[in-house]
Amino acid sequence: MEAVLQTKNLSKRFKGRWAVRDLNIEVFRGDVFSFLGPNGAGKSTTIRMILTLLMPSSGSIEIFGEDLHHNRGAVLARVCGIVEKPDFYLYLSAYKNLEILGSMTRGVQRREIMEVLDLVGLAPRAFDKVRTYSHGMKQRLGIAQALLTKPELIILDEPTTGFDPQGMKEVREMIRTLSTERKMTIFLSTHLLSEVEQVATRMAVINHGELIAQGSVSDLLDRETTHYSIQVVPNAPALDLIERLPWVELISHDNNRLEVRIAEGRASELNRLFISNGIEVSSIFPHKTLEDFFLKVTRGKAAI
Numbered sequence: 075m076e077a078v079l080q081t082k083n084l085s086k087r088f089k090g091r092w093a094v095r096d097l098n099i100e101v102f103r104g105d106v107f108s109f110l111g112p113n114g115a116g117k118s119t120t121i122r123m124i125l126t127l128l129m130p131s132s133g134s135i136e137i138f139g140e141d142l143h144h145n146r147g148a149v150l151a152r153v154c155g156i157v158e159k160p161d162f163y164l165y166l167s168a169y170k171n172l173e174i175l176g177s178m179t180r181g182v183q184r185r186e187i188m189e190v191l192d193l194v195g196l197a198p199r200a201f202d203k204v205r206t207y208s209h210g211m212k213q214r215l216g217i218a219q220a221l222l223t224k225p226e227l228i229i230l231d232e233p234t235t236g237f238d239p240q241g242m243k244e245v246r247e248m249i250r251t252l253s254t255e256r257k258m259t260i261f262l263s264t265h266l267l268s269e270v271e272q273v274a275t276r277m278a279v280i281n282h283g284e285l286i287a288q289g290s291v292s293d294l295l296d297r298e299t300t301h302y303s304i305q306v307v308p309n310a311p312a313l314d315l316i317e318r319l320p321w322v323e324l325i326s327h328d329n330n331r332l333e334v335r336i337a338e339g340r341a342s343e344l345n346r347l348f349i350s351n352g353i354e355v356s357s358i359f360p361h362k363t364l365e366d367f368f369l370k371v372t373r374g375k376a377a378i
Contacts, residue, residue, distance in 0.1 A: 075102040077139070078227055078259045079124070084133035086119050086283075093119040094283040096133070101227075101261055101276070106253050108274035108291070109263045112372055116283035117263050118157070121231055124261075125155050137227065155229030155261075160216030164205035168196055168215050171204060176222050190218040193251070195244050210237040217248070228252070229261040234269065242269065249273050267364045272357070281372045292342050292358075294367060301325070301361040302341060304332045307354045315351055319344070 079101035086094045094116040101107045111117045122128040124135055126146055135142040137149045162171045169187055176182030191197045194214040204212065213233065220228055230249075234242045250273060252258040264270060270277060271291065279287040287294060306312040309330045316322050321337035322344060336344055341358065348355050 078103050080136045082134045085131050086123060087131040092283050097285055099278045099288060103259055104253060104257060105276050106249060106260045106274045108270040108277040110277060110368060111280040115280045121157055121229060121263060152226045154220040154223050154225035156216050156220055157231045162204045165203060167201045167203055169200045172219060172222055175219055179223060182222060190221045193248060194218045210241045227259045231263045246273050267368055271364045279371055287371050295360045301335050303359045305357040306330055306332060312353050
């Protein structure tokens, strides 16, 4: 796998306190990589170092295989990030804002502007003044602005802040589209663990500035979880397959939702078998939740 982003012993010290210490994370091309940690764990400091808004005290960052410190301009031209509330000209329309912002880096066509506005669900309001937008709509416009530069790596810090449930769902779908269809790599910092379970492929958890867990979401949760809820289409072939697997126990099934017990560490294998047999898996959720895992590792009961 190609590493898009790597930190090597990345550290930042503020007045005798280590905000980040010896952090080593890897983000691979195509990942939806979730960056988790309690408040004050060092997430924002790390993101600011990746975007060169802060200089590390020690360690290094490589993006696209290039040292960020020595190749800042070329590297960041392929990266876009939103780390705080985006600001716009409130008296102008969303379309005009993007037209102005796009002209600062390159000429953008009307088609490109409307395409990114449609992607974030703002096309019907493209020519309304931004001052009429809700907080959530302004957040979406910030994401549209990031997409306008066609980045290969996009860094989103709390992208669903201020969204209602429908808005959160739309952002989830957008992240999936960017990853699967547009082959963008997403680095996502969020406190909404339920969102991570639904969109992330890999994750890292930090606490007190240090890495305590990293890996694929499914593998990390597989280590202790045996009971899963799986949504599949079609249902009958999935049931036939399960009957042939001695390490899977069917607990119940209702339409296309299966409740199963899986031998430890084999949930990913079952998912691969479903796909190779032409069975579409739209969701696979452990009943051991990411919240349980997160609380366990951040309380110091486990180190991975």
